[in-house]
Amino acid sequence: MMEPQHGDRPHLPGPSLYPIAFAAGVACILVGLIVSPLIIAPIGAGIAVFFGYLWARDATKEYRRTPAPIEPEGAGTDLVTAPPPPPEAAMAEPEPGERFPRSRFLEASTLGLGAVIGGLVTIPVIGFMVVPPFKGQGYPTVDLGPLENFPEGKWLITTFAEHPDQGLVSHRTVFVRNNGLLNNEPSFTIIWNRCVHLGCPVQPNGPVQPDQKKVVTVSKIQQISLTPTLPAGGFGCPCHGGQYDPEGNRTAGPPVRALNRYNYSIVNGRLVLGTPYSVSHVDGTGKDARIHAYKLAGPGMHVDGWEQIFYPVQPPH
Amino acid sequence: MAVAPTRPKKSPGRQKLEAAVNYPLDWLEERSGLIGGLKYFLFRKVPGDTNWFHTLGSATLTAFLVQAVTGVILAMYYKPDPNSAYQSINHITNDLTLGWLVRGMHKWGASVFIILLFFHMARVFLFGAYKYPRELNWIIGVFLLVFGMLEGFTGYLLPWDQTAYWATVVGINLNGTAPILGPFLADFLRSGAEIGPDTLARFYSLHMLIIPGAIFALIGLHLYLVVRLGVTSPPWSREAAGGLSAGADYEPERDGNGRAGLTQQRARGTR
Numbered sequence: 264m265m266e267p268q269h270g271d272r273p274h275l276p277g278p279s280l281y282p283i284a285f286a287a288g289v290a291c292i293l294v295g296l297i298v299s300p301l302i303i304a305p306i307g308a309g310i311a312v313f314f315g316y317l318w319a320r321d322a323t324k325e326y327r328r329t330p331a332p333i334e335p336e337g338a339g340t341d342l343v344t345a346p347p348p349p350p351e352a353a354m355a356e357p358e359p360g361e362r363f364p365r366s367r368f369l370e371a372s373t374l375g376l377g378a379v380i381g382g383l384v385t386i387p388v389i390g391f392m393v394v395p396p397f398k399g400q401g402y403p404t405v406d407l408g409p410l411e412n413f414p415e416g417k418w419l420i421t422t423f424a425e426h427p428d429q430g431l432v433s434h435r436t437v438f439v440r441n442n443g444l445l446n447n448e449p450s451f452t453i454i455w456n457r458c459v460h461l462g463c464p465v466q467p468n469g470p471v472q473p474d475q476k477k478v479v480t481v482s483k484i485q486q487i488s489l490t491p492t493l494p495a496g497g498f499g500c501p502c503h504g505g506q507y508d509p510e511g512n513r514t515a516g517p518p519v520r521a522l523n524r525y526n527y528s529i530v531n532g533r534l535v536l537g538t539p540y541s542v543s544h545v546d547g548t549g550k551d552a553r554i555h556a557y558k559l560a561g562p563g564m565h566v567d568g569w570e571q572i573f574y575p576v577q578p579p580h
Numbered sequence: 581m582a583v584a585p586t587r588p589k590k591s592p593g594r595q596k597l598e599a600a601v602n603y604p605l606d607w608l609e610e611r612s613g614l615i616g617g618l619k620y621f622l623f624r625k626v627p628g629d630t631n632w633f634h635t636l637g638s639a640t641l642t643a644f645l646v647q648a649v650t651g652v653i654l655a656m657y658y659k660p661d662p663n664s665a666y667q668s669i670n671h672i673t674n675d676l677t678l679g680w681l682v683r684g685m686h687k688w689g690a691s692v693f694i695i696l697l698f699f700h701m702a703r704v705f706l707f708g709a710y711k712y713p714r715e716l717n718w719i720i721g722v723f724l725l726v727f728g729m730l731e732g733f734t735g736y737l738l739p740w741d742q743t744a745y746w747a748t749v750v751g752i753n754l755n756g757t758a759p760i761l762g763p764f765l766a767d768f769l770r771s772g773a774e775i776g777p778d779t780l781a782r783f784y785s786l787h788m789l790i791i792p793g794a795i796f797a798l799i800g801l802h803l804y805l806v807v808r809l810g811v812t813s814p815p816w817s818r819e820a821a822g823g824l825s826a827g828a829d830y831e832p833e834r835d836g837n838g839r840a841g842l843t844q845q846r847a848r849g850t851r
Contacts, residue, residue: 297759393768400773429777432662462753463746495666502750563757573759578767 272521281318297572334433400580404528405536406413408479408487410449413441413534418509422491423536424526427484436464437525442550453525454511458500460518462562464506468496475498487524498522510545511550521545521566524554543567614833626708627813634709634811636700641799643693645683647731648796650686651788658738660784665740690732697728709812717805722800727795734787740780 285442322490405423413419417438426433435455442450458465471493479487497508511522520543526537541560546553557566564574589606590598608617626634640818657676659668672679699719700749702712756766822836 395778396763396771400767402773425774426776430663432776461750463750493723501744532586561756561763562753564763574763575760575800576763578764578773578775 279318279321281314281321285318286313286344288312288314289290301505359473385445397578400578402580406481406485406530407534407536409533410441410529412477412479412489413439413451415441415443416492417441418492420467420488420492422488424485427482435440438467438492438498439489439534440549443569445550447528451525451527451534452510452549452552453536454498455523455525456498457523457562458502458505458518459513459520459522459562460500460503460505460516463500463502465498465500465505465522467492467494468499468506471572511542512544519563519570520567523559524556541566584695595629621807624807624810626811627817629813630811630815631705631814633814636696636699636703637806639699640693640696643689643696644795646685646689647693648792650682650689651792652687653682658784660738660781662740662780665738669739669741690735694728694732697725701725707812707815714809715813717802717809720802720805724795724802725796727791727798731787731795734783737783738782738787747773748779765845774850809818 268560283513288307288309288311289292289430291310292304293307295302295307295348296303317348327360368396401423404514407421407423407426420436421439422434422436424430426431437456438452438454442452444450456458456464476488476490479489494509497506497514498511500516500518505513505518505580507518507522508514511524513519515519521542523539523541525539528535528537540555541558543555543566545555555567558577560566560574560577566570586819605615605679619835623703631838646769654672657672668682672683674680703719704721733748733751736751737744747768752766752769756767769779769782770776
């Protein structure tokens with residue numbers, strides 16, 4: 264019987280530097296994940312595993328030593344690190360030479376078979392949950408109608424269905440301006456209305472003329488609406504106040520880059536929307552603009568500058 | 581468990597009544613032990629100086645059960661489809677008998693649940709009830725808080741109105757700005773590169789099946805540890821857990837399971 268006043272003392276671990284080294288290893292993993300997932304992070308993992316092992320050894324030192332004297336002479340006395348747990352020893356005295364008793368074989372095979380069956384059921388289910396969002400993603404081309412609907416120098420709020428079969432949920436808006444001819448070919452500025460802060464819909468900072476709205480029926484399920492606007496003040500986001508100039512450059516507020524744009528093509532005299540891409544900034548205006556284009560990135564992600572190291576890989580789009 | 585005559589005088593009618601009441605209980609107890617287990621859970625010993633602050637945990641549990649019950653009923657009428665979700669919510673609120681009430685309970689009860697969670701957490705923190713040996717229960721509580729927040733995030737989309745839609749757009753894109761894996765997390769949440777028909781069904785499944793299941797399981801663990809480790813006294817208690825100030829009748833357990841001095845031995849009524 265110990266003194267009751269000291270009842271809690273054995274539960275307090277002794278002072279040790281291992282946890283600190285372990286924490287340093289974990290910190291190294293986290294830094295490595297950002298800086299260099301292939302070199303620094305594994306080194307950190309090695310440090311964490313090594314010192315975690317030492318820490319666990321250190322912390323369980325007393326517990327591992329105590330059973331040793333209880334053991335009868337022979338097996339176990341030299342194995343300080345892993346003495347066999349007492350219940351099993353008491354349960355069945357194996358025959359001399361019998362190293363794998365039947366009960367232990369049945370135990371292992373039950374657990375192993377259970378794990379295999381569980382894995383066979385679980386892995387496809389988890390795959391079904393995780394994989395589809397990353398497969399077959401992309402941006403279909405959209406026919407925006409004949410070029411005559413886009414007068415030179417005019418901004419048009421253009422709405423369309425990205426996937427007409429999905430209904431209103433795929434409703435999208437772009438701002439289209441015909442820049443006139445460039446090298447004898449029509450030039451367009453097509454800015455996506457998705458704010459590059461957190462994805463709200465940006466609005467033109469200027470009058471909108473809904474009375475001059477035009478609806479072009481492209482197919483049974485695809486209708487394009489064209490509403491003239493005069494975004495003299497560029498574009499602004501209602502959610503958190505991000506502001507952009509008419510070329511989509513950020514001028515104020517929380518956005519980290521310029522508004523996304525769309526590729527386009529001219530097919531049989533019709534404007535066809537291509538895939539979207541991200542823009543860090545635009546020099547110049549109109550058809551003379553020099554666009555610093557990048558692969559499409561989500562809202563709030565840096566595409567240039569040192570912050571781009573936070574987003575080294577984008578999901579397949 | 582025969583009917584024990586505890587009172588001196590009992591009319592034959594009363595004895596018959598007691599026997600009739602006790603018979604099914606005894607039948608169940610003999611075959612399952614559930615009655616004894618329930619009694620053990622309900623009438624376990626707690627420190628004599630517990631107070632109203634100790635009821636915040638069960639208040640949170642009650643709020644969660646209200647959410648579970650009202651949510652299950654709402655699921656009978658709600659349609660997680662982009663073209664009919666908003667109309668089905670309108671139908672619940674305006675047409676169906678007492679739908680406005682049940683939806684209101686679910687909507688406002690969500691805030692009550694989160695607020696009570698934080699009050700409960702504050703109580704545990706300020707009373708020092710997270711300390712040894714209850715650290716694990718604090719950690720489980722943190723997971724419960726996280727899952728509670730996820731319930732709020734996924735449930736907010738379901739009305740499928742402008743507020744719901746754009747708040748979820750912003751919420752998903754916030755997740756997307758996390759370094760390295762953020763873009764993948766965002767695609768996983770919205771079930772693709774863009775919000776589409778699958779997004780609503782995915783949030784619905786997360787909101788009413790996956791996350792509540794996890795919460796139920798964690799609440800079970802949480803309660804198990806509460807029962808096993810006992811309730812802490814307030815910090816101003818004169819008999820803090822393990823203290824032996826005036827315990828003539830106190831015999832510390834030394835049964836080798838490491839629990840000596842952890843729980844209050846003297847409960848209300850025994851002093």
